Amino acid sequence: MEAEQPGTSSGSSVSVNIDNDLADEDFLLNDEAAEIARLQLPEENQQPQEKLDPQEEDERIAKIDFRCSACDMHELVHYFGRQPPFALGIKYREDTFVMRDPFQPPPSRWQSKPEFYVAMGANCSSCSKVVCKDAACSFYYTRTVCLPCGKAELKDWPVEAQARLRKQIAALDGDKDK
Ligand SMILES: [Zn+2]
Ligand SMILES: [Zn+2]
Structure with missing residues (x-):
């Protein structure tokens, strides 16, 4: 030109x-x-x-406050409950804080593929404090418990659950020594 x-x-x-x-x-x-x-x-x-219609776009904004009572990790998440609509076919046994993968582009509307998502944590089934999935904060065996509750209840659990929590605690203690 x-x-x-x-x-x-x-x-x-x-x-x-x-x-x-x-x-x-x-x-x-x-x-x-x-x-x-x-x-x-x-x-x-x-x-x-x-x-994205406005409603759908709104669903992509994380608005639910998630704060781990043990390590103080704080995130805004998208969903709290058992069946996140964006994680097709997933049903948790307990109400769970779930975050959509922030690095994934919005899926097409006609696409029925599940999105990537991250289960962030849940309420302790004993004291109902919110705890994250970190091994230092919670233990999961059919339900989530915070570590203090886990240690207190350990003796009443099935042997397998006891062994797993003992192993988890031992691994944490090992990390501290390094
Ligand atoms: Zn935590
Ligand atoms: Zn607890």
Whole structure:
């Protein structure tokens, strides 16, 4: 494309004999470019709205406060309950704080693939404090317990659960020594 010459601007009503053809062509090209821009702009603006209606978009905003009572980890999560609608086929045995994968683009509406998601934590089934999934904060065996409750209740549990919690605590103590 030719560089724009001052004086051949299409807005000028004075016709310049020699440059007239060039000016016309220049004007045409500019007009065409403007036309394409006009056609493309609304389309680009509409696309995100077509993919996500306001309600769906709202679901993508994490609003539920999750704070682990043991390590103080704080996150906003998307869901608290047993069956997150975005994790198809998943049903937890207890109410669980679930976060959608923040790095995954929104799935297409017609796509029935489950999204990636992260179970962040749950309430301790004994004292109902919120705890995260970190080994230092909670233990899971058919239900979530915080570690203090776990240690207190340990003796009443099935042998397998006792062994697993003892192993978890031993691993944590090992980490501290390093
Ligand atoms: Zn924690
Ligand atoms: Zn507890």
